[in-house]
Amino acid sequence: MPMPHAHITLTVNGEATEVAFAPYKTLLEVLREDLNLCGTKHGCELGECGACAVLLDDQPVLSCLVLGVACEGRRVTTVEGLVSEGRLHPLQETFADLGAAQCGYCTPGILVTAKALLDEHPHPTRDQIRDALSGNLCRCTGYQQIFEAVEAAIEVGTKP
């Protein structure tokens, strides 16, 4: 039989949010299935591919490895939260312009991970970018255009 739902409050993309869900659900499932935030993707649900990365209190985490019930009172940022006042985040602009998104499936996870990097290190080196994104697999691009897009976003300013 269905289990009693868990009920939490948290901040999602700046909005105070209440959500009830089956208590075994991961943050990934809560975001996609209960909050209809399908921008966050999944590629393995085992913490191996990085597609489901979101920011939890500004730190990148794999949402498939975080239980929803562990997010009470916390701040979650997904790809949907990168757009501010109708304007794309500089990373989104450069990713779109420079070919850093091909199929676009790993893109949300990479974007939020890159945002966390730039928020902490506004001028990362290529090696720091490589290191920060080493947990995000991309099968399309060969990563080079992703590195270039992150570097281009540094130049246009990192804060939205």
Place this chain on the structure above:
Amino acid sequence: MNVIGKARRRVDGRAKVTGQTKFADDLMLPRMVHCKLLRSTLPHARVIRIDASRALAHPGVHLVMTGRDFPIPYGILPVSQDEHALAIDRVRFVGDPVAAVIARDELTAFEALDSIDVEYEPLRTFADPEESLAHSTPRIHDYGDAGNIHKIVSLGFGDVEQAFAGADHVFEDTFFYQGSTHLPIEQHAAVAVKDPDGKLVLWSSTQTPHYVHRALAKALAIPAAHIRVIATPNGGGFGGKSDPFNHEVVIAKAALILDRPVKICLTREEVFYCHRGRHPVLMHFKTGVKRDGTITGLHVKTLLDGGAYGSYGVASTFYTGALQTVTYHIPTYHFQGCRVFTNKPPCGPKRGHGTPQSRFGQEIQLDKIAEKLALDPAELRLRIVEQPDTLTANYLRVGTIGLAECIRRVTRAADWGSKYRRLPPGRGVGIACSSYLSGAGLPIYWNDMPHAGVQLKLDRSGGVTAFCGATEIGQGSDDVLVACVAEILGIDPLDIRAVTGDTDLTPVDLGSYSSRVTLMMGNAAVQAAERARDLLAEAVAHQINVPTDRLVFAERRVFDAEDPGAGVAFSDAVCLAETRFGTIGTTGSYTPPRSAAKFKGGGVGPSPTYSYSAAIVEVTVDASTGWIDVPRVWIAHDIGRALNPTLVRGQVEGSVYMALGEALMEEQTFRRLPPRLSHALVHKFPSMLEYKSPTTMDMPEVITELVEAPDPRGPFGAKEVGQGPLLPVMPAVANAVYDAIGVRIDEVPITPEKILKALDAKAAGKAPRYGPSRFPDIAWPETLQVPPPWEGGDGKAVNKKEIVPA
């Protein structure tokens, strides 16, 4: 040109970076229920009995289906209709689906799988091709050329034995190319519904909605006109979403029975078992050469491990022998290929489909030939590059060839002359070349209809909608479609809406495979746009009183070339045309030229034109650990014309990336469980953590050179780029390893362990190599003799009356 050739944001770029691209698993519909498949735990067995009664009684379960619900077989190729959505009486690999549960949520469906009781009678299993060759029974399938041989072919184009006799040197080498899988980050997903009119709608992450449409009509025995297949944008395909899949057929039927939406999303482990990826291929190359490097003859033998089903395997088999002649001039050619069934997940098309394996062998052997002849390997290749506008020994009509220019550009960029044989021990460079199709010249099922169709709708708002069955798999097909139309109509690509991959709304395009989309869809789009432009031009010419041939379409205006101030806005031009002609809609079609090959098997290999690539890879190899590092790759690609250089570069770099994965680490391999544990053949590492693929930390710098010599057969001169640039990289790595440490690794992946073994062999005075030592004796059929064009041949076999319709 205002659009073509400009580095631009792709038209779907905003959707992708905002997470709004709707992939199949992002579809959430009211009343939706979820499907899970029970998969065989045995690699080969008869299904004696399935009892689903306990599962049906499981709370929350709506439906349980078994093979009895799916009596009609299907398959991608008309000659291999060997799949059932759920096993009827036999399972052929661990992972073959035997039953389906549809329940209120995924977890319930998953739990109910445990309540299905299946009784199996195990059968002998076949783990590798030599086992399948040695034992003709039990047969994995009741069809095929013999025993467990699915397909065996022998094609002769001229007398190679005579060519070897006339050669100064004859080289014989054996190579092995391990299988690998596509590993798209998106797991396959699909949603099916019965629409309000009672018709079936399937959304699926498929590269080939048209073929899925046909397969559903067949397998479910309902009229194709009552089925709508919508290809959702694929989260990576690489060939792995090109077959009609059992899960698509299952949920389609379930949705019709339940009259509510049914979704399935495969787990990552299931994706590994679905596979349809790179065939493991053992191959033998025998090449005769003159002292100056000229090839006198080539004899290629390939043995493909097909796995448990046909998939694209017949085509894959021919592809291992098709394109050697397109790259280099080979006056006599003998190809023998054999694909066998084994009890492992089916192999099929992965980026480069059947050609990377033999490309690997040929390019390493050329490196060995160059060394023996004391020629620079780049110089050797320049001497033997096939000539443009040639009909090859195996009747492939080659158009433009930018390969020599690719070799010159890449050697210059890499400063090859100062590196090859000149780097310190442990460092080396290697070169290799390749060619690839710009679209398969023949469709999968025989017909004379166009391969690509485009429809344009223009209305008084000035809006343009482009409809095409092509499928966006990340490569940028929507962008190509829109760019071709925008260029001709003089508007911005972002002014156009692309509606693609929907069998109800869009004209047929055969799908995103064989690197066919840019050339075929692009040509259809150009034709449709030119027809629309002609209508608008006539209306505007009448209005502003200038001849149509003086009108220019640019900057969202239609104006007089001699007096740019005289003209109208594009939207006004559409109004004028709509006033004059009524509703404005145009179509464009593309059908490839007829193949020159008239022999059986000649249908695989023809293409409207071929792309060419040359790559140089630099490696450092640690002789004490065998560790290989690739700091840099230079690659030149003959693209004809880059429609959007940003996307072209992305395809080149992505190809290099995937190639390095295959060259250095990726392996789709299987192990046997002990006999007491069913002796099953299970994937060694069906997870993304253990199936090694290159990360940001592994990816080298890639220096891309685009060679642009427009090909008259391509839209604005464009050729393919999605697959060709993968091909030269694996052999270039192997050749670089030899340059670095003097050992040959004649198989992929090239791992530290193999390097150490080769170094040990070298130290022990044995052949300094690692790789297969023999190619098995195979009972080849009588060779189909087709005299090459220069021996007066007409493309037909002279010893058999088997003529394909043409």
